Amino acid sequence: MEPHPDAPGPGSKLPQHYEQCFGCGDEVDAGLHIRSAVGDGMVVHSTFTVTEAHQGAPGLAHGGLLACAFDEALGSTVGNLLRRPAVTGKLETDFRRPVPVGSTLHIAAKLDGVAGRKIYASAEGRLDADDGPVAVRARGLFVSVDFTHFTTHGDVNALEKFRAARKARPEKDWDINP
Numbered sequence: 001m002e003p004h005p006d007a008p009g010p011g012s013k014l015p016q017h018y019e020q021c022f023g024c025g026d027e028v029d030a031g032l033h034i035r036s037a038v039g040d041g042m043v044v045h046s047t048f049t050v051t052e053a054h055q056g057a058p059g060l061a062h063g064g065l066l067a068c069a070f071d072e073a074l075g076s077t078v079g080n081l082l083r084r085p086a087v088t089g090k091l092e093t094d095f096r097r098p099v100p101v102g103s104t105l106h107i108a109a110k111l112d113g114v115a116g117r118k119i120y121a122s123a124e125g126r127l128d129a130d131d132g133p134v135a136v137r138a139r140g141l142f143v144s145v146d147f148t149h150f151t152t153h154g155d156v157n158a159l160e161k162f163r164a165a166r167k168a169r170p171e172k173d174w175d176i177n178p
C-alpha cells in the first residue's frame, strides 16, 4: 500500500480539517485541539493534551473522549494519506493506563490495509512522549464514501460556507472530509 501521490509528505503538519470539528477544530473551546503531522511510511503522529474540560473522574480523562481522540487521529491518517473521503464504521479501544489531566497523549496511527471500500487503521497512544508508556490502543474500520454522504446527511448551508472559505484559502487544499 502506498500513500496517494498528492498526500502530504513526511514532516508535513496537517491543518485542522474543519474549524468546528470537536477533535481538531480551533473554534471548539472545550474540543480536543489535536495536532497532527505526517511521519515516515503510512504513519501520522498526533498529540492531544488533556484538560479539565476532558475529565471523566477527578483529574482523569474521560474514556469516550480518548476514543474521540483516536477517531480523529485514525480518520486524519486515512483521509490525508489516501486522500479520499471516508467515515468511521467501527472503532475499538483498549484503555491500558489512566490518562491524567495535564498529560499529553502521543498518538502514532498507521494504515494497515484497504479492501474495496474498507480501510483498516490502528494506533497507539503513549503518555507524555513518543516513547512513553502505552495508555491506549485503538483499531478502526473506515468506509470510503462519496462526498454526497456529507451533503445528504450533513448541513448543506454549513458545507457551502466551508467550501467558500476554502476557495479563499487555497493553501488549505481540501478534497477529503469536511
Ligand SMILES: CCCCCCCC(=O)SCCNC(=O)CCNC(=O)[C@H](O)C(C)(C)COP(=O)(O)OP(=O)(O)OC[C@H]1O[C@@H](n2cnc3c(N)ncnc32)[C@H](O)[C@@H]1OP(=O)(O)O
Binding pocket: 017, 071, 072, 073, 074, 075, 076, 079, 080, 086, 087, 088, 089, 090, 116, 117, 118, 141, 143, 145, 176, 177
Ligand atoms: C480528515 C478527517 C478526519 C475525520 C475523523 C472523524 C471520522 C468520523 O468520526 S466519521 C463519523 C462517524 N461515522 C459515521 O457517522 C458513519 C455512519 N455510518 C454510515 O454512514 C454507513 O453505515 C457507512 C457509510 C459506514 C456504510 O454504509 P454503506 O455506504 O451503505 O456501505 P455498506 O455496504 O454497509 O458497507 C461497506 C462495507 O463496509 C463494511 N462495514 C460497514 N460498517 C461496518 C462495521 N461497523 N463493521 C464491520 N464492517 C462494516 C460492510 O460490511 C461492507 O463490507 P463489504 O464491502 O465487504 O460488503
